[in-house]
Amino acid sequence: MELIEGKEGETPFFIPVQDPLDQFPPGTAPVFYNPRMELNRDATVLVLSVLTPSDYLDAMGASGIRGLRASRECGIRVTINDRSGEAADLIRLNAERAGVQVETTREDVNVLLSARRFDAVDLDPFGSPAPFIDSAIRGTGRFLMVTATDTAPLCGAHLRAGIRRYSALPRNTEYHAEVGLRILLGFIVREAARYDIGIVPLFSFSREHFVRLHLRLNRGAKQADRSLGHIGYILQCSGCFYRREEPGVVPGCGSCPACGALLAPVGPLWLGGIQDSEVLDAMKVAMGERTLGTREELVGIIDTCRAELPTSSHYDYHRLAKVLRVSPPRIADLIARLQEYGFEAGRTHYSGTSLKTTAPLEEIYRALISCP
Numbered sequence: 001m002e003l004i005e006g007k008e009g010e011t012p013f014f015i016p017v018q019d020p021l022d023q024f025p026p027g028t029a030p031v032f033y034n035p036r037m038e039l040n041r042d043a044t045v046l047v048l049s050v051l052t053p054s055d056y057l058d059a060m061g062a063s064g065i066r067g068l069r070a071s072r073e074c075g076i077r078v079t080i081n082d083r084s085g086e087a088a089d090l091i092r093l094n095a096e097r098a099g100v101q102v103e104t105t106r107e108d109v110n111v112l113l114s115a116r117r118f119d120a121v122d123l124d125p126f127g128s129p130a131p132f133i134d135s136a137i138r139g140t141g142r143f144l145m146v147t148a149t150d151t152a153p154l155c156g157a158h159l160r161a162g163i164r165r166y167s168a169l170p171r172n173t174e175y176h177a178e179v180g181l182r183i184l185l186g187f188i189v190r191e192a193a194r195y196d197i198g199i200v201p202l203f204s205f206s207r208e209h210f211v212r213l214h215l216r217l218n219r220g221a222k223q224a225d226r227s228l229g230h231i232g233y234i235l236q237c238s239g240c241f242y243r244r245e246e247p248g249v250v251p252g253c254g255s256c257p258a259c260g261a262l263l264a265p266v267g268p269l270w271l272g273g274i275q276d277s278e279v280l281d282a283m284k285v286a287m288g289e290r291t292l293g294t295r296e297e298l299v300g301i302i303d304t305c306r307a308e309l310p311t312s313s314h315y316d317y318h319r320l321a322k323v324l325r326v327s328p329p330r331i332a333d334l335i336a337r338l339q340e341y342g343f344e345a346g347r348t349h350y351s352g353t354s355l356k357t358t359a360p361l362e363e364i365y366r367a368l369i370s371c372p
């Protein structure tokens with residue numbers, strides 16, 4: 001396996017050369033490494049330095065870079081696991097290179113997490129985390145972190161795969177990235193509830209090609225019930241942009257009050273808030289003078305997530321403008337107009353043209369038409 005010298009954050013390590021290096025998706029080398037996930041790992045370093053777990057399992061380590069950074073940049077006791085022998089060898093080599101002491105294991109993640117418990121567990125597979133969630137919940141003390149790169153199934157683009165993996169109906173809406181995040185979160189909440197464990201989201205975000213969740217586990221039937229109280233459906237009109245929330249484990253039905261078309265349930269998914277503002281504020285402080293390759297982009301995400309309204313869906317206002325046959329105004333003007341009307345409104349981290357608001361659809365249309 002060809003290795004080149006590399007560095008992420010403050011951690012030097014050997015990068016397994018992906019063959020060829022510029023090919024996407026990577027994963028053609030014997031050990032996986034995706035430079036595009038540096039932001040995801042930078043975020044992990046910040047979250048860990050805020051939560052200070054007593055120990056941390058990088059359950060699917062590959063080159064080990066995630067766990068090595070947790071050890072070197074957060075000073076946390078770390079175990080790095082990968083079932084691949086080549087990965088396990090590289091992790092040991094990289095621990096030496098990074099100058100850190102970590103435990104390395106070479107187990108199937110479901111076996112390891114059925115036998116041992118870690119205060120913080122990180123699932124960062126290539127693809128869907130669904131097959132590992134059950135054991136991860138049993139093997140986690142307080143903090144569970146999950147990446148999903150199967151955005152097509154999660155967002156409804158590959159509907160059958162989404163149904164199989166997450167026992168939910170995602171549907172491809174104009175807010176599909178948010179649906180994907182909430183389908184994954186809803187799935188984890190339902191899996192945890194079986195063990196009388198409640199889930200509290202601390203920092204959640206979605207990028208083009210992945211969803212990342214940082215969650216706290218709270219033990220007790222009451223905690224599980226409280227989390228399940230945030231599970232429900234979005235009833236999305238099949239004919240227009242109208243939608244409404246419907247809490248509960250069974251979906252409702254009905255017709256759209258705006259256009260009369262059928263309301264189609266999306267879910268079950270998480271309807272509640274997805275950020276903990278104290279954690280986000282502390283992450284900003286923890287950034288300090290740290291070396292972070294994606295610092296600027298990460299500041300943008302944290303700030304936008306911090307200000308994001310806790311509604312369960314958003315609108316792409318360019319799509320709404322198209323229906324009205326008006327040219328889209330500046331998003332800042334539209335937000336200001338909705339606020340003048342007395343509603344809350346703001347940007348989201350999902351895309352530059354997406355908007356969250358407490359205003360009903362007809363008020364958004366009115367604002368769009370009245371904008372210069």
Ligand code: SAH
Nearest residue numbers: 032060061062066082083084108109124126
């Ligand atoms: N977390 C890494 C990327 C992980 S890629 C990073 O940040 O760079 C996924 C890794 O999971 C691969 O190395 C693969 O060998 C490992 N893996 C896949 N299925 C596994 C399983 N069931 N148990 C343990 N490791 C597994």
